[in-house]
Every structure is written in C-alpha cells, then in structure tokens.
Amino acid sequence: MKAFITAIVALVVLAAGMNFALDNAGFSAAEQTSSDRNVRLGD
C-alpha cells in the first residue's frame, strides 16, 4: 500500500514538474503549427 501511494505521489509530482519545465522552456506542440511567432509580419 505504501509503495502504491508513493508511486501515485511520484506520478503527480512528475506530471506537474514536466509540464512546468516544458512550459518554462517555451515548448508548445500547438505552436508548431499555429504560432504567430512563426510568421513574419511586415518585413
């Protein structure tokens, strides 16, 4: 039971942590195809 609870805690921490890290690294899968940062406006 303790191993199971610890695993759930690790799962939550890892999920939140990786999401935070990827967000901070500026990574977004959605922006690969639809970001206006990728478009040159004006010249």
Next chain:
Amino acid sequence: MTLLRVLLPLIFLVSFAGLSAAQDTSGDASVLTPGQQSLEDIMARQRGEDVPFGAELPLPLEGDAPPAESHLGPLGASSDADLWREIRADALPDARASNRGPAAKVLMQDGGMWWLNFRHGPLLTYGSLLLGVTVVLMAIFYLIRGRIRIEHGRAGITIERFKFIERFGHWLIASSFILLAITGLVSLAGRKLLIPLFGHEAFSTFAIAGKWVHNNVSWAFMLGLVMVFVMWIVHNLPDRTDINWILKGGGIFGKGHPPAKKFNAGQKLIFWAVIILGTSISVSGISLLFPFELTMFEPTLALLNDMGVPQLLGLGTIDATLTPQEEMQYAQLWHAVISFVLMAVIIAHIYIGTLGMEGAFEAMGSGDVDLEWAREHHSIWADEVVAKQGKPASGTQPAE
C-alpha cells in the same frame, strides 16, 4: 484565422507562378495532360472502380499542357488545374511560405483523408473489438477454470517477493498506464461515444483535462518502464525451465505445477511485451508530443524497400517519401495500434494478478507471499529464498 493567414500569402505567391506557366503552353488540345482527369475517369470512379487520382500519376512536363484557349476556367482562358495538381502532389519547387513551421509548404495532403477515415473507422472498430474479446476470454476462462487456488492451503508463513522499490516501480508504470489508456481512449473514441452522452460542453472540458493528463503522465510511464526493465531483466532472460513450463501449459489446467524460477514463462512474456511494446509506444508518443521533430517512418520505409521486404510480399517498392504530416499520421496510428495490443495484454495481466489467482496480489500489495503459494507457482525460487534466509521470515515457530 491563423490558417487563413498562412494560406492566403502562399496561394497568392503560387498563383503567379501558375499564371506564367499556363501562358506559354501549346500542343494538341485533344490530348489530356498526364494526371488530368477525363470524363471516363470520373464515370469509372462513380462505378466504384479504383482510378488513381492526379497526384498519383506522373506530373506534366513543362510545355506539355494543352493550349490555353481550350480551357475556360476561373482564370479566363488559362486554367490552373496543372498548378493545383502540382500542389496536390506536393511538387512545387518554388513554393515559399511566410510561416516557418516544418510543414508550412504542404498545402494539400492526399494521405490526410485516408488517415482520418482509418482512425475513425477500422482503428476504433478493431481496437475496441480486441479489448472486448480479451475481456470476454477472461470471463470464459474464469467460468471454466475458476480462481486458481493455493492447492494445499496457505502455509501461514510468508517470504519476501518484491522489495519496496520494485513495488514502487510496478505501481508507477501500472497507475500511469491505466491513466494513459483511459485518456488515450477518450481522445480516440470520445467524439463518437462521449459527445452523444454528455454533450459538447462537458466533453470539451473532460477532453482538455484528459489531454493534459495524457501528455504529462507519459513521463511517469517511461520512468516506470525503465525501472521495471533494470530491476527485473535478470529474472526474465529465457532459460530451459521455460520450455518445460510451456510444454506443460503452465499447469493451468489439471493438477501439479511445472517448476519455475522467480518469473515463469508466462510472466516473462508479459515482461517482454511491456518492455518492447511500451518502448515503441513511448518513442511514437514522444514524436507526437514534439511534432515534426522525429522522422521515423520515412527512413524505416526506405530501409524496408532496400531490404526487399515489400517486394517479397508482392507490394512492389512502396513510396517512401512522406510529407511531414504523413510522418505524424503514421506515428499516431502506430502509437494507437501498439497501445491497443498492450492494453489487451495488460487486461489479462490484471485478471491473473487479482481475481484469477489466489495469493498473487499480495506480491505487489505487501511484498510478501505465502510460502505455499511460492512453492506451488515458483518452486525453484522459493527453495532459493528459503535456503538463503535459513528459515522463512514471519509466523515461523522456532526450529528447536
């Protein structure tokens, strides 16, 4: 909006190229350019015959097009059909896009429709069928065989089977896999199954949360996979006891159990299925999570061509040039198909670990199993543990 912002400049640029190309054409008006549809083609397709579309045919050479005056299209006397055929075949050498995304220059993509139909159709149908059949098989097995009991009753003495860290690794991969399976199925089948039940609003909230979970819980699965691999590979290398175990059908029916070490041949199969399929799901998942970063299918198809595999199967040389979108589509299909297979394997695993066998769950629950259970299912391992420990851990009477 964003799509329009991308498309409009591109179409604008490209139509200039098309205009100038169409102006200096000459030749016999009665001859169709390669790739151009004839009335015959259209009629045949309506009869259900398999007539290739323009993009699958060779492209017209420059100057091969019929004279401009034979067409009266939207551009007046010149038609842009050739141009659109080129766009469709992704064969515009001069295309430029202001969007810098990896797939920005592919305007039309024939493979997209096939993929979408396959994803909504056969993938969902056969995938759910596989899971359904597995559940039914487990139920039938339960009805025929019943629960596999500890034949000679509990010894009342336990020995340690899995350490804390092993159980932690197991529950990490198990809880993440179950979350991933549920949220993955929601994103595959939700549109068809859940929207009619809950409506668009509620499903949207649920699907967005599910996507967050699916994307971020994947890391726990990968960590669990690595842990399980490192901790248990030594116990899962095939050896001679496996042959005997398989020949005796694991002793599933009838009396008596073939001897086994820590893991029997059936468990080894589960282990390798988890490792191989789990790795494949992880890699294709990473390529979906970081779109257009990993190119896996084009080199694989090219390698298969070089090795002569499709030729051997009578498929000829397969087309190994994929658009970036096609790469992603194949990654999605692969990810889903392999996941369905692993889900089926895991359904069987969960059955045997809980309902199917008395005394099994404790191995992953407390970590300690009854000595008699161990002797029946893992005799060689049980003897080793007893020999090493001198005597079993708990509940034992002093020897003297």
